[in-house]
Amino acid sequence: MTVRAGVFAFTSCEGCSLITLEVEDRLLEILGRVEFVNFREAIDDKSDDYDIAFIDGAITREHEVGELMKIRERAAILVAMGACAVQGGLYFLKEYHEPGETLAYVYGDKAGQFDTMPVRPVSQYVKVDHSLYGCPIDKREFVEVVTALLSGRRPNIPDYPVCNECRMSENICVFERGLACMGPVTRAGCGAICPSRHVGCFGCRGMVDKPALDQHRAVLTERGLTEEEITARYRMFNGHWGSAHEKP
């Protein structure tokens, strides 16, 4: 049995779309079961007949809302793909400026030619069946979700912090290197890719379902971060989480 799939990009760099093609040794295996029928980074076809829709990108403009809703109607399964689709991504930083301020900064006197509205994740407008986390997504996790959907099982996506994978990899904790890290509240699944390279986690995969925010704040404060610095860390990839919940 093969399924028909579409990859659709909204406000994004389309990097996550491209990751789906980077699975190398597994690509032919996937293409044997998944027929891409609408995927502007890969093919010319623009079919409206598909079973699975992968959504790359945040929703930032009026016309995107209508397009997204049409995709939702056509697809049996909708997968939000990447930090922009799941959390609003880096684009959400715009929401911390005055309306129109970023538009004017980027487009100058041509700003009036562009429409923009508050940045929102895909789930704000349509039901999301599965999420692929990260900036960009993890290609092994893409294979896992596709495999699980084709096999009729639930994908194995962790709901525990990056710290777990980091300790398992026997990394030296980046806090011991004097760096700050979002790992304690961020969803694992990346294999602690940043801390493994001596960089603090940025939180691109979004937070675990029930993050220990007060505890994390206590750790960051203990390590000398100011309120401003902590807020900046949270806003980078998790701004929408803050606006949708009470905490920043």
Added chain:
Amino acid sequence: MGLMAIDKRDLSAFIDGLIPQWEVVAPVPVEFKYAFRKVGSFQDVALDYTNTMLPPKKFLLPQRDELFSCNPEGGPSLTPRFDETPRVLFGVHSCDVHGIWLLDDILAEGCSDPHYLCRRSNTLIIGLDCKGPCHDNAFCKDMGTLKPAGGFDLFLTDLGERYAVQVGTGAGTALAERGGFYMADFEVREEFFAAWQKKQSGFPNRIGYDTAALPNILAESYDDIIWEALEMRCFDCGACTTVCPTCYCFDVLDENDIGTDRSIRYRRWDSCQLQDFAAVAGGANFRGKRSDRLRHRLLRKGKYFKEKFGRFACVGCGRCGRSCLLHIDVRDVFNQLKG
């Protein structure tokens, strides 16, 4: 079993002589820390190491452990996977020997764990005495793990020019027959005894009472407010159990190949501290509260196993306290409960 000795200058030839036949795993430096890794030569080994980041259990219960593969072609067939690599764990401190010794009992008991037992039966353990407390939160003396009591084949104690070698098993005797070892004479025995006395006095007690009382203290603590107080310092990240020499819980997962439907069932380290550890079908979670999870861990360490196996499931290495970002330290909790 008996006491033997080996001159220090002969140790490197002994270890290097094992490498063609066994995968030799030993502590090596990793920046300012240490880790057990496969070594290519005795030169790579850090003899004066302090407690490694992960205990050597990872070579008996790997983080990802493939249990069997399934091939649907020609009628489904299951192929169990067993790791029979002959392996030597060299340089294991007495705390970690105790950890393995406990796992040996737990995983052989009842519905035994064939994957662990297979690795274990192909693994030789050559311990090495540490000389002083490796960290200021290590409380091995309180937990009774300053010297090994089982679970090793050979155990070396530094006597200056040579090592005293305790022989724990027949396999240990066979190893010692490879050359360099000799029976301990009176002088070695004297020095060995002196080294033990010196070690004992060099380690401070860090729990303010005799740990024999611990199971009772923990039994009475069940409704203590301490568990809820600890909630404010816990992330549910499972760092504490990941680095623990006696934690062995795992989650079982399937991975399949979409082209051929071949699949692999594997297990990965789980943790009773993760939020969904005790979640079951239907959405119930019988340890959904963080304080319940914290209490469960501490009671396993200081009560349940002591009652069942006669030994604590805590060897006092202090790894959990050092890996906890908000410093939840088993030793402190044990002390506070008595306070």
